Amino acid sequence: MDVSEILTGLYSEQGRQNPYPFYTALHAHGPINAIPTRAEHSTVTAVAGGYDVVDRILRDPLWYKGFPPGWEEQEILRTFLTSMMFVNPPDHTRMRAVFASTFTPRRLGALEPVVVRIVEERLAAMAEAGADGTEVDFVADFAYPVPALVMAEFIGLPAADLAWYRQRVDWIDEYMDVAGKTPERLARANQAAEELRSFYRDLIAHRRRAPGADLISGLVEVLDAGEVELTEDELISNLIVLFNASFVTTVYMFSNGLPLLLAHPEVTAALPGDDALARGCVDEVLRMESPVHFLARSAPAAAELDGVPVERDDNVLLLIAAANRDPARFPDPDRFDPHRDGPPSLAFGVGLHFCLGSAVSKLEGRLALPRLFARFPRLAVTQPHTYSGSLFLRGIDKLFVTTGEAG
Numbered sequence: 001m002d003v004s005e006i007l008t009g010l011y012s013e014q015g016r017q018n019p020y021p022f023y024t025a026l027h028a029h030g031p032i033n034a035i036p037t038r039a040e041h042s043t044v045t046a047v048a049g050g051y052d053v054v055d056r057i058l059r060d061p062l063w064y065k066g067f068p069p070g071w072e073e074q075e076i077l078r079t080f081l082t083s084m085m086f087v088n089p090p091d092h093t094r095m096r097a098v099f100a101s102t103f104t105p106r107r108l109g110a111l112e113p114v115v116v117r118i119v120e121e122r123l124a125a126m127a128e129a130g131a132d133g134t135e136v137d138f139v140a141d142f143a144y145p146v147p148a149l150v151m152a153e154f155i156g157l158p159a160a161d162l163a164w165y166r167q168r169v170d171w172i173d174e175y176m177d178v179a180g181k182t183p184e185r186l187a188r189a190n191q192a193a194e195e196l197r198s199f200y201r202d203l204i205a206h207r208r209r210a211p212g213a214d215l216i217s218g219l220v221e222v223l224d225a226g227e228v229e230l231t232e233d234e235l236i237s238n239l240i241v242l243f244n245a246s247f248v249t250t251v252y253m254f255s256n257g258l259p260l261l262l263a264h265p266e267v268t269a270a271l272p273g274d275d276a277l278a279r280g281c282v283d284e285v286l287r288m289e290s291p292v293h294f295l296a297r298s299a300p301a302a303a304e305l306d307g308v309p310v311e312r313d314d315n316v317l318l319l320i321a322a323a324n325r326d327p328a329r330f331p332d333p334d335r336f337d338p339h340r341d342g343p344p345s346l347a348f349g350v351g352l353h354f355c356l357g358s359a360v361s362k363l364e365g366r367l368a369l370p371r372l373f374a375r376f377p378r379l380a381v382t383q384p385h386t387y388s389g390s391l392f393l394r395g396i397d398k399l400f401v402t403t404g405e406a407g
């Protein structure tokens with residue numbers, strides 16, 4: 001397979017279901033390659049899957065996030081481009097500082113009992129739904145509600161609005177996929193952005209009148225005190241992007257992780273009570289089944305990367321999920337090994353835009369997995385599963401299981 005064939009394969013339904021053989025083929029061509037012919041709706045000129053080159057580009061603060069032309073006319077792009085995830089320094093530095101100051105170890109510590117409570121509640125609900133061997137959908141009953149409810153409580157979103165909210169998140173994520181820039185998807189993403197902006201405007205006004213202990217109340221307070229350099233419009237954009245970034249990613253950490261863990265009964269049996277193993281499992285699940293498969297950056301100047309020339313402003317596709325299985329960095333990369341040492345995976349990115357919420361997701365995984373297998377030692381998957389049709393956010397949306405408990 002040449003590089004064009006690999007990319008065509010990767011973007012096909014087969015590739016989205018199982019991209020790993022294509023990543024293996026790509027590694028054989030070297031860490032980075034020019035793209036001879038571009039896919040429809042794609043603007044990238046080179047593709048990198050080697051750990052070292054992806055890591056190097058992400059860590060280089062001069063490599064930047066490109067703005068698509070005409071962005072001022074689209075609500076979704078206006079929202080993105082006034083949020084930390086999509087902008088470059090100095091705006092990025094300014095906005096990230098405001099949010100980083102609210103993600104303190106203290107706030108994270110306060111989240112621990114919240115996560116435990118939500119996990120225990122979901123396990124109880126799952127036990128009830130799965131009594132007498134009834135099949136339950138692990139995603140609907142656990143992988144989705146745990147992060148959704150944790151984040152809702154953390155940010156301060158009413159839990160009753162989550163289903164409505166999730167539809168808008170999906171519309172935005174569909175637009176973000178590698179070939180997602182179609183007019184229909186753009187229109188839906190614009191609608192989602194408009195509706196979410198108005199949702200947050202109301203919520204902020206409400207928190208202003210009746211503040212709580214949540215993130216929005218805290219942010220509104222520092223904003224109104226004039227203590228931070230952030231407009232209310234930017235606050236709204238960042239809240240939209242923050243919740244979007246936190247949401248499906250963590251759902252997929254759980255749903256992609258379960259079949260991987262169940263294939264290793266010695267690991268699931270040892271998980272209850274072994275915090276170090278739980279941490280190792282979370283890291284290894286994220287390495288092997290990264291919820292985010294790619295990022296992109298634009299070149300600050302003409303350069304040669306491992307022998308591949310790139311021009312200034314060229315957009316390079318960075319396949320972090322391929323880098324996480326680079327045999328040069330992770331020996332026997334397709335083997336699940338929660339005790340693996342070696343470099344950190346790139347599942348949360350690295351450098352300026354390194355995931356702001358990585359500690360939140362890791363906390364959820366570390367607290368939830370041992371409890372899940374303590375409660376259901378005979379948990380079993382009952383049907384073959386498929387992955388979302390997206391490479392940007394790749395994960396299992398439905399996963400039928402039996403809890404293995406007698407009624």
Ligand code: HEM
Pocket residue numbers: 084085086096241242243245246247249250253290291292295296346347348349350352353354355356357358360361
């Ligand atoms: C397993 C779950 C998660 C995964 C795999 C993940 C992955 C990522 C990745 C790859 C990036 C880098 C984006 C880039 O470089 O362009 C990122 C950024 C970000 N993530 Fe996460 N994330 C997860 C959970 C969360 C959670 C729980 C939150 C919020 C509490 C969050 C908030 C953010 C934010 C705000 C950014 C942008 C940071 C910046 O641009 O400076 N993420 N995430």
